[in-house]
Amino acid sequence: MTVGIVGLGLIGGSLAKAYKRDPSVRVLGANRTASTVEFALLDGSIDGELTADNLRECDLVLICLYPQAVMDYLSAHAEDFSKTGIVMDCAGVKREVCSFAFPLAAEHGFTFVGGHPMAGTQFSGYKYARANLYDRAPMVIVPPVFDDPDFLARIKALLKPAGFGRVSVTTAEDHDEMIAFTSQMAHVVSNAYIKSPTAARHKGFSAGSYRDLTRVAWLNADMWSELILDNRDNMLGEMDALIASLSAYRDAIAADDRPALRSLLQEGKERKEEIDG
Numbered sequence: 001m002t003v004g005i006v007g008l009g010l011i012g013g014s015l016a017k018a019y020k021r022d023p024s025v026r027v028l029g030a031n032r033t034a035s036t037v038e039f040a041l042l043d044g045s046i047d048g049e050l051t052a053d054n055l056r057e058c059d060l061v062l063i064c065l066y067p068q069a070v071m072d073y074l075s076a077h078a079e080d081f082s083k084t085g086i087v088m089d090c091a092g093v094k095r096e097v098c099s100f101a102f103p104l105a106a107e108h109g110f111t112f113v114g115g116h117p118m119a120g121t122q123f124s125g126y127k128y129a130r131a132n133l134y135d136r137a138p139m140v141i142v143p144p145v146f147d148d149p150d151f152l153a154r155i156k157a158l159l160k161p162a163g164f165g166r167v168s169v170t171t172a173e174d175h176d177e178m179i180a181f182t183s184q185m186a187h188v189v190s191n192a193y194i195k196s197p198t199a200a201r202h203k204g205f206s207a208g209s210y211r212d213l214t215r216v217a218w219l220n221a222d223m224w225s226e227l228i229l230d231n232r233d234n235m236l237g238e239m240d241a242l243i244a245s246l247s248a249y250r251d252a253i254a255a256d257d258r259p260a261l262r263s264l265l266q267e268g269k270e271r272k273e274e275i276d277g
Contacts, residue, residue: 001158002026004050004058006073008036010120011090012064013129015162016045021131022161028054036126045129055080060158062115064090066226071100074112081110086158088115092179092223093230094142094172102144113155114142114172116179117164122218136165142172180234185242187224188235190217 003019005012008031019025029046031037040046048054055061055077063070070089081087087110089097098114105112119137121128139159143152146169156167170178194217202210228235252260 001059001161002028002057003158004028004030004055004061005046005064006030006050006061007032007064007069008040008046008126008129009064010124010126010128010133011117012062013040013045013126014119014131014133015062015064015090015117016040017129017131018134018162020045020047021163025161028058031126039126052077052080056082058082059085061085061087062090063088066223067091067093067096067230068226070097074101074104078104078108078110081108083109086111086113086155088113088141088155090115090117092116092183092227094175096230098142098172105144112144114175116140116175117162122216124220124223132163135163137163139164139167140175141167141169142175143169176231177234180231180238184224184228184231184235185238187216187219188228188239189242190214191219193217 001024003015003025005016005019005027006029008016008029012029012031016027016029019027026048027046028048028050029037029040030050031040037046037049041048050058050061059082061081063073065073067089070091074087074089087101087105089101089112091097094114094116098112101112101114117134117137117139119133121133139162141155143155145151152169159167190213194214249261249264251257252264
């Protein structure tokens with residue numbers, strides 16, 4: 001199997017390293033900066049550079065770029081992809097990308113699948129890439145068709161060497177609605193929370209709660225601003241719900257209303273138990 005990876009940052013670099021654990025997989029990589037490709041060649045994460053000339057050799061192409069860059073790459077190489085392979089993006093939003101990519105793929109005769117590997121760190125760049133990033137991690141896919149079990153089995157087989165624990169199939173709309181809550185909101189809340197003037201004096205007073213809540217405040221601002229604005233309708237709904245909840249807590253505290261505050265806290269605890277078992 002030959003896998004092409006476009007973008008050798010944390011996500012793409014980790015995918016390259018993961019696939020290279022399987023000696024039967026040939027990995028080709030492309031990156032905006034030539035030095036990253038050279039380094040990946042030197043450390044053995046890729047077998048060669050991915051170019052327009054060898055794209056057609058790939059059974060699977062994984063495009064690990066920001067959403068607009070994904071669409072630009074698809075447009076530029078629509079005639080270069082294999083007609084029998086799979087082209088998959090790894091961007092964090094799916095409606096914007098899939099609504100563009102599905103008709104483009106149909107027009108040019110290649111197969112596109114939306115994808116989102118659900119793993120990462122607060123760091124970015126190839127130097128933080130690691131082979132085990134996706135081990136047992138969820139992978140979400142948005143296929144062009146949902147009624148072909150053989151096609152879905154083929155996608156899962158192509159993804160298997162990366163180590164994913166579960167492959168979930170969904171629509172672009174459902175993906176973006178869920179990701180606003182599970183990922184994008186977490187980054188915004190963390191990023192806003194750390195702006196408290198008290199944060200500068202936290203050392204010696206903070207432990208696990210602080211670390212858990214602030215880990216993703218250390219984010220890539222260019223990437224996350226693009227992802228959030230591409231999903232702004234879902235994000236605004238989640239933010240409005242959170243603001244309403246926080247206002248209820250604030251009102252109870254301002255009124256020195258212990259029963260009301262206790263009730264709110266108990267509701268949150270029970271909701272967590274209900275959701276996570």
